[in-house]
Amino acid sequence: MSLLKMLPLSVAIGLRYAFASSNHRFATFIALLSMIGIMLGVAALIVVVSVMNGLEGELKDRLLSSVPHAVVTTDRDMISHDYDVEKIAGINGVLAVAPQITDDVMVQGKNGIYGATLFGIDPKSYPGIDLVRASAGSDAFNSLVPRSFEVISGWDTLELLKTNISDEMRIISASYVKFTPFGRVPSQRLFTVSGAYSVGGMPSKMILANIEDVRKLTHMQKGYVSGFRVWLDDPFEIGSFTEEMRKIDPSVTVKDWRIELGEFFQSVAMERIMMGLMLALIIMVAIFNMLSSLAMVVSSKVAEIAVMRTMGLSQSSVMKIFITEGAVSGIVGSFLGLGLGLITVKYLDKILNVLGINLYISAGGSGIPVQVVTMQIVMIMIITVTLSFAITIYPSIRAARQSPVESLRYE
Numbered sequence: 001m002s003l004l005k006m007l008p009l010s011v012a013i014g015l016r017y018a019f020a021s022s023n024h025r026f027a028t029f030i031a032l033l034s035m036i037g038i039m040l041g042v043a044a045l046i047v048v049v050s051v052m053n054g055l056e057g058e059l060k061d062r063l064l065s066s067v068p069h070a071v072v073t074t075d076r077d078m079i080s081h082d083y084d085v086e087k088i089a090g091i092n093g094v095l096a097v098a099p100q101i102t103d104d105v106m107v108q109g110k111n112g113i114y115g116a117t118l119f120g121i122d123p124k125s126y127p128g129i130d131l132v133r134a135s136a137g138s139d140a141f142n143s144l145v146p147r148s149f150e151v152i153s154g155w156d157t158l159e160l161l162k163t164n165i166s167d168e169m170r171i172i173s174a175s176y177v178k179f180t181p182f183g184r185v186p187s188q189r190l191f192t193v194s195g196a197y198s199v200g201g202m203p204s205k206m207i208l209a210n211i212e213d214v215r216k217l218t219h220m221q222k223g224y225v226s227g228f229r230v231w232l233d234d235p236f237e238i239g240s241f242t243e244e245m246r247k248i249d250p251s252v253t254v255k256d257w258r259i260e261l262g263e264f265f266q267s268v269a270m271e272r273i274m275m276g277l278m279l280a281l282i283i284m285v286a287i288f289n290m291l292s293s294l295a296m297v298v299s300s301k302v303a304e305i306a307v308m309r310t311m312g313l314s315q316s317s318v319m320k321i322f323i324t325e326g327a328v329s330g331i332v333g334s335f336l337g338l339g340l341g342l343i344t345v346k347y348l349d350k351i352l353n354v355l356g357i358n359l360y361i362s363a364g365g366s367g368i369p370v371q372v373v374t375m376q377i378v379m380i381m382i383i384t385v386t387l388s389f390a391i392t393i394y395p396s397i398r399a400a401r402q403s404p405v406e407s408l409r410y411e
Contacts, residue, residue, distance in 0.1 A: 035333035037286025042337025042384055043344060045279040049376055050345045052272040054369030059268065060235060063261055065131035066154070066204035069235045070256045071100075072245060073227030079252070081225050088230060091244050096127035096231040101214045103226075107153075107207065108170040109161025116157060116205040118171060120214025120226075127231055132197045132206070140195025146212040150194035154204040158196055165193050171207070176219040189217055227255070236265075283384060290329050291391045295398075322396040323389065330388020334381055342377075345370050 072088055073079050085097045101120035106113050123141040126133060133141055136152050143150050151169070163169055168190045176187040191209060211225070220226070232241060235257055242254045258265075344351065349367045 032329075034286045034289040035329040035336075037289065038283055038330055038333030038384065038388070039337040039340060041279060041283035041286055042334055042380060043341035044282070045276060045380055046338070046341030046372075046377060047344050047348070048275050048279060049272070049380075050341075050370045050372045051348070051368060052268075052275065053371035053373055053376075056265075056268055056272070057371050058369045059265070061131065062199045063264075064235050064257055065199050066206045067257045067260055068100075068229045068255075069232045070230040070238060070241055070254055071102075071227040072097075072230060072252050072254055074251070074253055077226055078221065078224045079227055081223055083228065085228060087248050088228060088245065091241055091248070093233045093237055093241060094230055095129060095233055096125075098122060098125040098127065098229050099211065099225040099227075100229045101211055101218065101220050101226045103173050103175050103214065103218050105174075105207075106172040107157065107161065108172065109158075109163040109167075111160060111162035113172075114157065114160050114205075116153075116207050118173070118214055118217075119206055119208050120211035120218075121208055122211050129231065131199055132204075132208070135197035135199065136195040141208075143194045144208065144210040144213075146210050148194075148210060149189065149191050149213050150209065151191045152195040152197060152208040153193055154206060155196050155198045157205060157207065158193065163193060165196060168192055171217065173218050176217075187217055187219065284387075286333070287330065287384075287387050287391050290326055290388065291395065295395045319393075319396040323392045326392030326395065327385075327389050330391075331385055334384045334388065337384075338377070338381060342372070345372060 072083075081099060088094060088097045099122060103118045103120075105116055105118045107116045121144070123144050126141060128134070128138075132152075140152050144152070151171070153163075153169075158164065161169060170188055170190050172186050172188040174186045177184045178187060191213075197204075214220070215222070230241070232238065238256045238258065242256065245252065245254050348370060352368070
């Protein structure tokens with residue numbers, strides 16, 4: 001009570017109506033359900049958005065580790081090996097740049113022939129931040145010296161070919177065709193598997209070899225490479241990099257990961273938006289329940305409103321009373337949902353284990369990846385609280401416009 005005395009009169013009366021509600025229990029029951037609905041909706045939205053952020057980040061790290069973030073080349077898919085890479089490395093967000101020769105090839109092993117992409121690299125310039133290098137190990141990369149004709153392949157490709165490390169595989173390239181007494185024969189050669197990598201269970205058809213060995217296989221003109229591979233701090237900022245690169249050197253062409261995986265990540269983003277929209281509708285239903293409960297409260301308080309008006313309370317003060325009463329459910333529900341959502345995100349794996357439905361760990365994962373983005377949480381809270389206030393405006397205006405004479409005529 002002492003705390004209420006310190007507040008403005010209209011706010012104090014609004015809070016008293018919100019928590020001392022013996023005269024309109026049914027309306028209070030509806031308001032309580034609305035508050036619980038907002039709490040569960042906000043919590044569910046925080047959990048789903050955080051999980052989708054985590055999954056998207058996990059996919060971005062794993063899938064885009066075996067696909068170049070960007071490749072700077074020309075229209076002929078050839079660029080001078082002596083190109084000034086400082087032009088590329090100086091762009092904001094670029095982590096590393098390395099030359100490469102690429103070719104779509106067929107790989108033959110003990111179990112048949114499969115398609116793959118061959119990357120000729122320079123191990124010295126290949127960055128240590130790359131997930132493939134971290135998985136295969138530096139020793140395997142250091143073995144890729146000129147004329148070694150050794151390769152590093154993904155484990156999934158080796159399983160398809162029934163091939164192990166130290167075994168040989170035949171790589172066939174159609175980029176160069178030899179003329180023999182038996183007709184035209186594509187360029188091919190036996191390579192030894194010196195290492196293998198894994199990108200978290202994601203399939204990868206990338207095979208790495210020394211750049212000079214790939215040059216010999218594909219007969220790439222000496223002094224040229226297919227392009228310069230670029231590693232970005234955030235691959236999703238590829239648009240900014242492409243625009244900046246074209247400003248620096250309009251003669252080059254930038255190819256990026258969106259050619260292969262753009263539609264996939266667009267579908268992931270669309271799924272996140274649709275799930276967020278569905279959960280937002282749950283919050284909207286709870287907020288509109290608040291509207292109905294507040295309208296019932298206004299109807300039950302007609303006489304009290306009339307008395308307060310005759311005692312000199314202004315229309316704006318009456319509005320503040322019911323705005324305060326109505327917004328309490330939204331504010332309390334939003335912050336309870338915030339706490340519940342953050343706790344659920346923190347202990348999500350343990351909660352799912354108790355329920356026996358953690359399919360992610362059962363499939364070999366270490367736990368459901370979650371990523372809490374502070375700005376997203378802030379936006380959820382701002383929108384929910386704002387809607388909680390906005391929905392009280394109409395009933396509050398209706399209460400303020402009650403005529404004291406008409407309200408007290410039959411009292």
